[in-house]
Amino acid sequence: MHFQSAPGPCLIDTHCHLDAAEFNGQRDEIVSTAQACGVGQLLLPSIHSDSFADSLAMRARYGCWIAFGLHPIYLARHQDDHLQLLEQHLQQHAPVAVGEIGLDYYLPGLDAARQESLLVEQLKLARKYNLPVLLHVRRAQDRVLKYLRQIPVPGGIAHAFNGSRQQAEAFIGLGFKLGFGGAMTYSGSRRIRELAATLPLSALVLETDAPDIRPEWAQQQPNVPANIKNFAAVLAGLRAMDLHTLTGALWRNSYQAIGLAMPNV
Template sequence: MTAASGAEAPPLVDTHLHLDDTRFDDDRETVLRRARQSGVRAVLSCSTDLDSARYTLALARRFAAGDAMPAVGVAVGVHPHQAGRVGSIEAALEALERLAAEPQVRAIGEIGLDFHYDFSPRDVQQELFERQLDLAQRIGKPVCVHAREAEPTVLATIRRYPRVRGVLHAFAGDREQAEQALALGWYLGVGGMLTFRNADAIRAVVSAAPLERLVLETDAPYLAPVPHRGRRNEPAYVALVAESLARLHALPVEAVAQLTTRAAVELLGLEF
């Protein structure tokens, strides 16, 4: 079954995209309708800072779920790239907590650590990551975590928050790190990288992971899967990720859709 199979496509959930990105400004509604036609029943749009969170929440209110549109859930949080620009962490956390009380908000995210680009000082990233995990634990929300070249530190950190569950977005760690995350009750986010020619290591990790602990994502407009690599990604392409995962596990795509959608609903409480 392909991304263009329309009403016959299996029900899918895109657990991570950035609907507020300016690359969707000209055709955001069309993009969502195209996703629904490809079987996407719900999406989780993750924010990167407070302005992004407010705008993403406004978009979720604007686009109501229906026969032609997927349900739009929201994650509110401060990305590690933006950690150094927050100013008052206390004020930011108070604002996030107010936003998290809105019914469309299903998670805290995108939060985490990025030691590849280091756009924010690592100690500031760490402090904000921990404070947002503490918020999630206190209000009972799952989290969407970014970990780039920082998996050991991320894993050590989330161990200190045993009541928090979440997804390691765009997981690119090794098998041992995947097993550690799964043992903590976490989920792994699987996206377009699974289709990349040079992603054998990721495929090896994903092939060993239980499907009921994987969730599908696009990270749109980033990380478009093959054959769209290098162009704007969009939530409809999560169907291509499902197909790649089905081939990897030698299962029908309908089975992969069922298991990953169930995992997304259980973790994020998405309704459709």
């Protein structure tokens, strides 16, 4: 049940909130089921300072990759000294990335200026500690790109990508991979499916955002990392690719996205 012991090229869930309350009492089963479906690793981003300890607990129990960050939709929970706490965790606990960070101009009532200030400070930390970032971007693609150009970081992942082709190419040009998952499974998501089918394979990674962004076939229940197996099948179908070949490519992309050396296989 420990991800770090997983062999060879495998499926990786590059964005999974395994610590979410929806999974309380079920995590061992959720992880075991994911592994049985070929998921060999997952990346757990944090969302506020109170979740840093949960991320560390998940890594200790399951061997998953973790990231520390202050999510833009939790502005009410973030205090000024939480940036200091974040930096302490980056220094002391060896996360693979800074995240989940970014901008959300979709939800009402979120202070845009405060979101942007928080993003800037976290990008500075990512640059200082040479860490990639996991980006939350909703209706703010160009604004996030602006800050990435001003404060270069070692790439990362634009989570749940839903921008235009031009914006996709801009993120890729800055060294980012693009995360595709549940939204790609809906036949009505034509733009997202077209991008998943036609963008360079080297720029793509798979994710669930579990328990959120539920797939078309399971809209009434929490998303889970085991769904990555079916997401891979959907992507293989969209790209008319052999699933084994696709899995190997996505495995390499996931390691590259967070700057980790791939294991010898």
